[in-house]
Every structure is written in structure tokens, then in C-alpha cells.
Amino acid sequence: MNQDERFLREAIRLAREGMNSGQGGPFGAVVVKDGEIIGSGPNRVTSTNDPTAHAEVVAIRDACEHLGTFQLEACTLYASCEPCPMCLGAIYWARPSRVVYAARHADAAEAGFDDSFIYEEIVKPHEHRRIPMQQMLADEAKTVFKEWIVKGSKIPY
Numbered sequence: 001m002n003q004d005e006r007f008l009r010e011a012i013r014l015a016r017e018g019m020n021s022g023q024g025g026p027f028g029a030v031v032v033k034d035g036e037i038i039g040s041g042p043n044r045v046t047s048t049n050d051p052t053a054h055a056e057v058v059a060i061r062d063a064c065e066h067l068g069t070f071q072l073e074a075c076t077l078y079a080s081c082e083p084c085p086m087c088l089g090a091i092y093w094a095r096p097s098r099v100v101y102a103a104r105h106a107d108a109a110e111a112g113f114d115d116s117f118i119y120e121e122i123v124k125p126h127e128h129r130r131i132p133m134q135q136m137l138a139d140e141a142k143t144v145f146k147e148w149i150v151k152g153s154k155i156p157y
């Protein structure tokens with residue numbers, strides 16, 4: 001069994017374990033660096049009342065805490081299912097070098113986890129989105145960006 005299959009099966013095992021132990025939905029993820037699991041997580045949405053506690057986000061937070069950094073350089077994220085748009089965003093911010101997933105998003109949709117509406121929302125004009133988005137006070141908010149640009153000590157990311 002190759003490494004990818006081994007780690008992906010661990011993500012699937014976490015998905016089942018998390019579901020059966022009442023932690024949340026049937027999703028699991030692990031983050032691997034140098035052949036070692038450095039972060040993992042099942043979905044914990046319902047047990048922690050955290051709508052962002054998808055397995056990938058839980059695993060990314062765990063891995064970053066373990067590494068003491070906010071970047072997952074040279075890491076691979078294994079997910080039991082294709083990441084949703086939120087997790088995809090988190091993955092791009094965390095910057096692992098690779099993602100390997102098992103079930104496809106259509107498979108999750110069949111189980112009642114359909115995230116395709118989010119992809120549809122992203123490309124819609126703001127005024128046509130299900131959740132209205134209103135823009136205001138840009139000039140006031142931009143002053144913080146100007147302060148950031150000239151700030152002496154900062155950690156860019």
C-alpha cells in the first residue's frame with residue numbers, strides 16, 4: 001500500500017470515527033509532513049457548535065499548532081472528501097504543497113452535504129446572492145490598510 005493510500009485511509013477512518021462518536025459529519029482529514037501525520041481532525045461542526053469546524057480546517061489548525069507556524073509548507077493534506085469552497089480557501093491560505101482526497105463532492109451531495117450552491121453564489125453579483133452583502137465605509141476601513149503598509153514590525157503572510 002503506498003503512502004497516499006495509507007494516509008487517505010486514516011482520513012477515512014477519522015471520518016467514520018468522528019461520525020460514530022458524535023463529533024460531527026462523516027468527514028476526516030490529516031496533514032502529513034516528511035511521512036508523518038502532524039495534524040488531524042474529524043468534522044466537529046455539531047459537537048463544538050462551530051460551522052467552520054470542517055475536518056480540513058480542524059486538521060490545518062492542528063498541524064499549524066504542532067508546527068508553530070501559519071503555513072503548511074511541504075505538507076500534504078489528505079481529506080476523506082473533496083474540500084468544500086470554505087476548506088479550499090483555507091487550504092490556499094495554509095499553502096500545503098498538495099491535496100489528496102477520496103470521495104468526490106457529488107458523493108457528499110448524495111449524503112446530504114451539497115456545497116455546489118456556494119460555488120454558484122461566488123460567481124453571482126453581490127445583489128443576487130442569497131445572503132445580501134452591503135458595502136459601506138470603505139475609506140474609513142482603508143485607513144487601517146494604510147497603517148499596515150507603513151507599519152514597522154509586522155509578519156507578512
Ligand SMILES: [Zn+2]
Binds near residue numbers: 054083086088
Ligand atoms: Zn469544508
